[in-house]
Amino acid sequence: MSDQKLAPMTEPETGALFDADLQQAISRRAAPRRPGPVSNATMFGWRALLKIKHVPEQLFDVVVTPIMFTVMFTYLFGGALAGSTIDYLQFLLPGILAQTVIFTTIYTGVTLNTDISKGIYDRFKSMPIWGPSPLVGAMLGDFLRYTGSSIIVVLIGLLMGFRPEAGLAGVLYSMVLLNVFAFGIGWIFTTLGLLMRTPGTVMTISWIVLMPLTFASNVFVDPATMPGWLQAVVNANPVSHLVSAIRELMAGTATLSGLLLALALPAFITVVFAPLAMVLYRRPR
Amino acid sequence: MTSPLAIETRQLVKVFGTNRAVDGVDLRVPQGTVYGVLGPNGAGKTTTLRMLATLLKPDGGEALVLGHNVATEAAAVRQRISLTGQFASVDEDLTGLENLRLLAGLLGFRRRDGRARAEELLQGFGLAEAAGQQVKYYSGGMRRRLDIAASILVTPDLLFLDEPTTGLDPRSRNQVWDIVRALTRGGTTVLLTTQYLEEADQLAERIAVIDHGRVIAEGTSAELKASVGTSVLHVSVLSADQREPAARVLREQLGIEPYAEADPTALTLQLDDTRHAPRALNALTEADIPLRSFSLGQPSLDEVFMALTGHPAEPETDTMEVTA
Numbered sequence: 001m002s003d004q005k006l007a008p009m010t011e012p013e014t015g016a017l018f019d020a021d022l023q024q025a026i027s028r029r030a031a032p033r034r035p036g037p038v039s040n041a042t043m044f045g046w047r048a049l050l051k052i053k054h055v056p057e058q059l060f061d062v063v064v065t066p067i068m069f070t071v072m073f074t075y076l077f078g079g080a081l082a083g084s085t086i087d088y089l090q091f092l093l094p095g096i097l098a099q100t101v102i103f104t105t106i107y108t109g110v111t112l113n114t115d116i117s118k119g120i121y122d123r124f125k126s127m128p129i130w131g132p133s134p135l136v137g138a139m140l141g142d143f144l145r146y147t148g149s150s151i152i153v154v155l156i157g158l159l160m161g162f163r164p165e166a167g168l169a170g171v172l173y174s175m176v177l178l179n180v181f182a183f184g185i186g187w188i189f190t191t192l193g194l195l196m197r198t199p200g201t202v203m204t205i206s207w208i209v210l211m212p213l214t215f216a217s218n219v220f221v222d223p224a225t226m227p228g229w230l231q232a233v234v235n236a237n238p239v240s241h242l243v244s245a246i247r248e249l250m251a252g253t254a255t256l257s258g259l260l261l262a263l264a265l266p267a268f269i270t271v272v273f274a275p276l277a278m279v280l281y282r283r284p285r
Numbered sequence: 286m287t288s289p290l291a292i293e294t295r296q297l298v299k300v301f302g303t304n305r306a307v308d309g310v311d312l313r314v315p316q317g318t319v320y321g322v323l324g325p326n327g328a329g330k331t332t333t334l335r336m337l338a339t340l341l342k343p344d345g346g347e348a349l350v351l352g353h354n355v356a357t358e359a360a361a362v363r364q365r366i367s368l369t370g371q372f373a374s375v376d377e378d379l380t381g382l383e384n385l386r387l388l389a390g391l392l393g394f395r396r397r398d399g400r401a402r403a404e405e406l407l408q409g410f411g412l413a414e415a416a417g418q419q420v421k422y423y424s425g426g427m428r429r430r431l432d433i434a435a436s437i438l439v440t441p442d443l444l445f446l447d448e449p450t451t452g453l454d455p456r457s458r459n460q461v462w463d464i465v466r467a468l469t470r471g472g473t474t475v476l477l478t479t480q481y482l483e484e485a486d487q488l489a490e491r492i493a494v495i496d497h498g499r500v501i502a503e504g505t506s507a508e509l510k511a512s513v514g515t516s517v518l519h520v521s522v523l524s525a526d527q528r529e530p531a532a533r534v535l536r537e538q539l540g541i542e543p544y545a546e547a548d549p550t551a552l553t554l555q556l557d558d559t560r561h562a563p564r565a566l567n568a569l570t571e572a573d574i575p576l577r578s579f580s581l582g583q584p585s586l587d588e589v590f591m592a593l594t595g596h597p598a599e600p601e602t603d604t605m606e607v608t609a
């Protein structure tokens with residue numbers, strides 16, 4: 001651009017701003033017609049996209065651990081656990097997919113809390129925009145993160161030899177289910193993000209909750225091989241229900257009852273935590 | 286529904302636990318002027334501003350902003366004000382241009398108009414070169430200017446600037462001052478808070494001095510100075526060990542308590558009558574205390590603050606803005 005070359009002129013030695021440009025910049029500007037809620041939320045969605053573009057690490061950070069698990073478990077224990085590494089991968093990958101997306105939900109709370117602690121929400125809240133639009137727009141970013149991280153995991157799986165019997169459709173249905181599940185449990189982290197003082201605390205608490213939840217599940221091994229008391233725990237774990245539903249979707253054997261069971265937890269959390277989050281969000285600080 | 290006052294508060298109160306952060310503040314800010322709220326750290330400046338900008342609910346009293354009650358007509362207030370907070374509220378991960386385009390979009394600018402407006406502001410604020418860089422790489426001064434640009438995409442009738450130059454180098458400070466002056470020429474009322482007396486003196490037509498959540502003085506800079514005494518006498522002795530004897534002589538001869546400046550050789554006296562000055566000079570000469578300098582002048586705002594509160598206003602160490 002030609003005015004790029006002129007730019008240094010705007011900051012001469014004295015530190016004064018280039019007067020004509022300054023006058024032009026501060027000349028009176030009337031407000032355009034106030035946009036509706038959809039437009040506001042879309043802008044926040046665009047912001048979430050930009051953040052993924054500028055900070056792509058946020059996608060890779062969350063998939064590194066699951067990928068390590070996939071490789072390690074498949075090649076180290078696959079043979080012992082399922083007879084062959086390929087058979088074990090068929091069993092493991094849907095579980096890892098669930099684990100990845102569940103870990104990704106942590107970012108929902110962390111990004112929200114970062115915004116709040118940096119004062120950016122003060123600006124949004126003092127603007128004449130639809131109140132919940134920052135939260136709604138952020139969800140669009142969340143969906144992209146969930147989808148992005150699951151695509152990475154599925155691709156690695158395919159490279160290692162994972163072959164879903166239900167083919168592409170199975171993968172797509174699984175992703176939809178994962179998004180809905182993550183949207184639901186995301187409300188917990190949104191609430192945490194609104195309550196905690198620092199992004200670090202949100203992160204720590206989230207891990208403390210999610211680690212046992214994903215490990216005491218059927219992600220890595222079939223609960224049939226576990227002692228009775230542990231079987232009871234694992235079978236009651238909502239993460240197990242999600243993993244079972246994804247295995248069935250990938251295998252083309254999904255049942256309505258299995259899907260409903262998987263969706264019970266996110267539905268419950270949405271009903272309880274979404275209104276709570278909205279109240280917390282609106283509360284003047 | 287226009288009021289001749291941009292801001293009018295009556296006994297505004299905000300309590301945090303047992304801390305009365307804002308303790309009965311009365312402000313009357315005329316439209317079209319720069320109004321300065323001057324006070325040390327913790328005086329309650331930010332809390333007052335956040336209440337006026339509808340970000341915080343007052344616990345008592347009343348505030349009208351551009352004729353609208355902040356408690357009951359928050360939406361109407363938000364339509365016409367803009368706030369630049371004490372700590373930059375721009376997105377560090379986004380570029381300067383993206384930040385402004387995002388906010389323009391939220392305000393209802395169409396895509397192309399928003400981009401044009403953003404570029405115009407970046408150009409005017411000396412940020413054209415940095416437009417495509419992520420804000421995390423901006424200097425403190427650049428961040429500040431972007432932050433102000435973000436507040437005036439649509440020209441507000443009233444702009445709140447919370448400590449706009451704290452931690453900035455003199456050059457960046459001048460640039461912010463230029464922007465504020467240009468804005469008021471365009472008809473925007475600016476309410477700014479500051480810890481710097483010089484800044485209030487330079488920019489503000491009227492100043493409210495606040496301390497511990499209360500307004501302790503209000504007026505033009507000249508009025509504040511006049512309220513302290515007609516003039517101030519600055520005396521500087523040759524060496525630090527002569528300051529105490531000089532202070533004793535002045536106390537005895539004039540009956541005024543000298544104030545010891547940070548400079549170990551300097552003393553300041555508030556005179557309510559300029560005729561005391563020759564008497565002071567005579568007394569010091571008779572006591573055989575040699576002087577490096579002796580001058581009579583208007584009190585600085587610093588001295589005003591000292592006289593009003595009994596403690597200096599400037600922070601002991603400059604609170605630098607944390608820049609990553």
Ligand SMILES: Nc1ncnc2c1ncn2[C@@H]1O[C@H](COP(=O)(O)OP(=O)(O)O)[C@@H](O)[C@H]1O
Binds near residue numbers: 301306325327328331
């Ligand atoms: N959110 C808050 N919770 C509790 N105390 C607060 C809060 N914000 C400010 N305070 C307290 O209120 C007082 C005034 O703070 P503030 O308005 O930030 O002062 P200033 O902006 O003049 O430095 C201080 O004692 C501060 O500790």
Ligand SMILES: [Mg+2]
Binds near residue numbers: 327330331332447448
């Ligand atoms: Mg403050």
